[in-house]
Amino acid sequence: MGNRLFIEAKNFVELAKNATGSGQYDAIEKAKNALSSAFANSTMAERRQLSQLQNELDELT
Known part of the structure; x- marks a missing residue:
């Protein structure tokens, strides 16, 4: 079993990268917290x- 927080952070960053419009801001904030x-x-x-x-997330903002 892997590090659950690590896995969640990866998933949240992927969600943020795929989000569009106003939903992307919320997804980025969740990803930052998870990271x-x-x-x-x-x-x-x-x-x-x-x-x-984190670098990938920074490129979104």
Whole structure:
């Protein structure tokens, strides 16, 4: 079983990337919160991946 918070963060970032219109803002905010929670409870390898996901999220804003 993987890190649940890490998996959720990945899923929320994907949702944000696929969202459109006014729904994208909410999806981005949820993804940011999920990334923050996951980062605090992750391994170094997961943190590197979360940093990449954060970069992808930053490109949306």
